Amino acid sequence: MPPKTKKWVECEVCKCSVLDLQLHKELNCTNDQSKCPYIKDGEFFTCVETIPYPMDGVPRDSIVIHPGASGVINAVIGGPIEIKKHGAPPLLKRMWPSRTLAPTAVVLPLSHLTGLWCDESDNKISVSVYNGPITTATIVKVKILNHKGKADIAPLLQEHFLNTFVSAQSILPYYYFGKRLEIEVLEVISDNTDDQRSGWYSTNDETKWDVASNNEIKVPKKKQSPLGGVDDILEEINTFIKLSFNKDTSNFQPTRGVLLYGSSGAGKTALCKYITETTNCYSTEINGSSIFSKYMGETESSVKDVFIKAKENAPSIIVVDEIETVCPKRTANSLEQEKRISSAFVNLIDELHQENCRVFILATTRKPEAVEPSLRRFGRLDKEIEIPIPDRIRRREILYSLLKNLPHRIPEKEIESVSQLAHGYVAADLVNLCTQASMKCIKRSGEMIETEDIVAALTVVRPSAMRELLIEIPNVRWSDIGGQDNLKLKLRQAVEWPLKHADSFHRLGIRPPSGVLLYGPPGCSKTMIAKALATESGLNFLSIKGPELLSKYVGESERAVRNLFTKARQVAPSVIFFDEVDALGGERGGKQSNSEMVLAQLLTELDGVVPLNSVTILAATNRPDRIDRALLRPGRLDRLIYVPLPDFETRLQIVELKLSKMSVSDDVNSHVIATKTDGFSGAELEAVCHEAALNALETDINCKEVTMQYFENVLKDFKPRTPHDLLKIYDEFALGQKSG
Numbered sequence: 001m002p003p004k005t006k007k008w009v010e011c012e013v014c015k016c017s018v019l020d021l022q023l024h025k026e027l028n029c030t031n032d033q034s035k036c037p038y039i040k041d042g043e044f045f046t047c048v049e050t051i052p053y054p055m056d057g058v059p060r061d062s063i064v065i066h067p068g069a070s071g072v073i074n075a076v077i078g079g080p081i082e083i084k085k086h087g088a089p090p091l092l093k094r095m096w097p098s099r100t101l102a103p104t105a106v107v108l109p110l111s112h113l114t115g116l117w118c119d120e121s122d123n124k125i126s127v128s129v130y131n132g133p134i135t136t137a138t139i140v141k142v143k144i145l146n147h148k149g150k151a152d153i154a155p156l157l158q159e160h161f162l163n164t165f166v167s168a169q170s171i172l173p174y175y176y177f178g179k180r181l182e183i184e185v186l187e188v189i190s191d192n193t194d195d196q197r198s199g200w201y202s203t204n205d206e207t208k209w210d211v212a213s214n215n216e217i218k219v220p221k222k223k224q225s226p227l228g229g230v231d232d233i234l235e236e237i238n239t240f241i242k243l244s245f246n247k248d249t250s251n252f253q254p255t256r257g258v259l260l261y262g263s264s265g266a267g268k269t270a271l272c273k274y275i276t277e278t279t280n281c282y283s284t285e286i287n288g289s290s291i292f293s294k295y296m297g298e299t300e301s302s303v304k305d306v307f308i309k310a311k312e313n314a315p316s317i318i319v320v321d322e323i324e325t326v327c328p329k330r331t332a333n334s335l336e337q338e339k340r341i342s343s344a345f346v347n348l349i350d351e352l353h354q355e356n357c358r359v360f361i362l363a364t365t366r367k368p369e370a371v372e373p374s375l376r377r378f379g380r381l382d383k384e385i386e387i388p389i390p391d392r393i394r395r396r397e398i399l400y401s402l403l404k405n406l407p408h409r410i411p412e413k414e415i416e417s418v419s420q421l422a423h424g425y426v427a428a429d430l431v432n433l434c435t436q437a438s439m440k441c442i443k444r445s446g447e448m449i450e451t452e453d454i455v456a457a458l459t460v461v462r463p464s465a466m467r468e469l470l471i472e473i474p475n476v477r478w479s480d481i482g483g484q485d486n487l488k489l490k491l492r493q494a495v496e497w498p499l500k501h502a503d504s505f506h507r508l509g510i511r512p513p514s515g516v517l518l519y520g521p522p523g524c525s526k527t528m529i530a531k532a533l534a535t536e537s538g539l540n541f542l543s544i545k546g547p548e549l550l551s552k553y554v555g556e557s558e559r560a561v562r563n564l565f566t567k568a569r570q571v572a573p574s575v576i577f578f579d580e581v582d583a584l585g586g587e588r589g590g591k592q593s594n595s596e597m598v599l600a601q602l603l604t605e606l607d608g609v610v611p612l613n614s615v616t617i618l619a620a621t622n623r624p625d626r627i628d629r630a631l632l633r634p635g636r637l638d639r640l641i642y643v644p645l646p647d648f649e650t651r652l653q654i655v656e657l658k659l660s661k662m663s664v665s666d667d668v669n670s671h672v673i674a675t676k677t678d679g680f681s682g683a684e685l686e687a688v689c690h691e692a693a694l695n696a697l698e699t700d701i702n703c704k705e706v707t708m709q710y711f712e713n714v715l716k717d718f719k720p721r722t723p724h725d726l727l728k729i730y731d732e733f734a735l736g737q738k739s740g
Contacts (some may be wrong), residue, residue, distance in 0.1 A: 018039075081128070139188070242663075255382055272362045276319060349361065483646060483652075513636075515638060540572075561598060663705045
């Protein structure tokens with residue numbers, strides 16, 4: 001005989017029922033259900049206990065409660081009980097009593113739970129009798145979230161979920177040959193009610209279960225926010241769709257397929273989604289990862305089923321995302337399955353014309369050259385539309401569209417400035433930009449996004465179109481480079497002005513220089529000047545060392561050069577910096593004759609058929625005499641800037657700049673150091689300061705400052721390392737350019 005349990009008693013203060021009235025009073029009627037479960041207004045507040053599998057003798061779709069608690073809330077055996085948990089959708093189960101439980105226990109099988117209900121860290125729940133209407137379900141439309149097979153499990157679901165409570169959007173767990181499937185209820189239809197989107201329904205042996213294919217779009221369409229920056233593309237695609245859906249097409253063959261191509265994140269998939277959700281027609285999707293099967297013929301059958309379904313529900317749109325994975329270009333190494341699926345896809349598109357079906361194909365790809373060529377001819381995917389990396393105007397329209405849905409106080413002028421600075425940003429980057437701005441607004445506890453938030457986000461979000469080539473720009477400013485004022489001005493004139501003030505050059509009718517070559521002795525800040533230019537200009541900066549583009553495989557080096565310039569054009573305005581360019585553009589016919597094809601490709605890119613709009617070339621070398629003359633003619637690297645050894649004024653500024661970052665005594669005289677370092681390069685001047693500091697530490701590791709004596713000791717043995725022969729080469733090169 002089980003032990004006698006306590007009875008539920010009512011608290012005279014808060015009018016709730018508890019088992020331990022003394023503990024309840026010690027808690028000052030705070031109603032802490034984890035310490036002292038309670039019942040109030042017919043609702044039982046307690047903590048759920050989950051067990052791996054249902055208890056023996058308990059019906060499948062049941063919740064187990066002690067009879068004492070169920071009696072207080074007036075629950076009956078087999079009656080509907082609603083269970084609620086914070087953050088999780090409510091559950092509706094049948095009540096089943098058990099005296100073997102603790103008086104406050106509520107038991108649910110873990111195998112019947114999904115989502116937040118499986119989170120055992122938060123087990124607080126409330127249980128009450130459900131008094132709402134429950135009608136009998138005639139048809140339950142479901143979708144299997146984590147199963148790609150085509151097995152007909154509808155009869156199994158009908159049997160397994162007999163006498164089960166279901167509602168739209170609920171998730172039902174089901175074990176199929178040992179695999180746990182999650183069944184999402186998309187829609188419930190009942191002959192007894194007009195409302196098929198809400199409420200609870202009960203299934204019986206006449207309820208039919210309709211399992212939707214994974215590639216069918218069954219979600220009710222919602223109003224979409226307008227896309228920004230693609231109005232012209234949208235208009236063109238919608239025109240093709242309207243012509244394709246027109247029944248009277250006997251006089252011409254309409255376009256039934258469009259191939260959208262562009263960089264990752266440019267908005268191809270978003271554009272397709274917007275079209276399918278704003279066009280009043282049926283839509284479905286083909287995705288390579290979901291239709292491919294290891295069984296012979298099943299993949300082709302899956303694709304055929306999609307087309308049949310589209311024809312039955314015409315007018316309709318079929319979206320093929322990343323079509324290069326479904327129909328890759330056939331080669332000698334192609335798999336037999338890839339060849340079969342490509343042939344089947346081509347035949348299905350041809351049938352659309354033969355049967356005059358009102359079905360339109362929207363395909364996307366990042367690599368149009370990887371798509372089966374037979375698909376790209378007239379009558380199939382005969383219209384190819386590029387989704388470009390947005391220019392300034394498109395970026396502004398996208399930002400307007402995104403910020404329209406966000407609380408902000410950003411003036412129109414500032415949005416224009418941000419769009420001007422966001423070189424190379426694709427649509428996904430601009431979405432990320434607004435997201436990061438929102439995060440910064442939240443961190444400072446602001447209610448609206450300010451200009452400072454989106455400007456700060458610009459420093460975090462980098463253009464994805466340059467991710468493979470973008471370098472981390474060091475924080476080097478013009479002020480970090482001593483002297484060279486005339487050189488800095490020339491460089492800004494050659495690089496910054498043409499890109500930032502293109503209208504002024506156009507107004508005067510002059511063509512800006514295509515490229516700049518910095519040449520001079522080693523250690524004279526050529527690379528550092530390029531870094532400062534990258535930081536100060538704010539332009540997209542691609543840094544390449546000459547040997548990086550060279551490969552031992554035939555054609556790979558030329559491909560690397562082509563890809564580099566293609567990327568630079570996409571993210572214009574941009575600067576390509578070639579360090580040690582003599583390794584790439586050496587004199588033809590000499591020791592570097594193996595790189596002649598690479599040089600030819602470089603020359604073609606610099607001054608070929610495809611213009612370098614808003615792309616400037618910046619190159620640096622120690623040996624300009626080894627560079628091929630064709631690379632130095634006007635139209636290519638047409639501005640040559642000599643970076644000489646620093647004169648006295650420049651040396652003085654370099655020394656003072658270095659000493660300002662050191663702890664030195666008052667007797668250290670920068671003029672004396674600059675005077676004694678005639679012929680030193682900038683790198684050698686820095687080395688002198690570095691060695692003086694090391695000597696001071698050798699004498700006393702705890703010394704607080706470097707005295708002039710240490711500098712004099714270093715200068716006794718430190719000699720300039722730039723050979724006179726090299727300086728003579730620069731003089732001869734400069735004379736040769738003037739005479740040429």
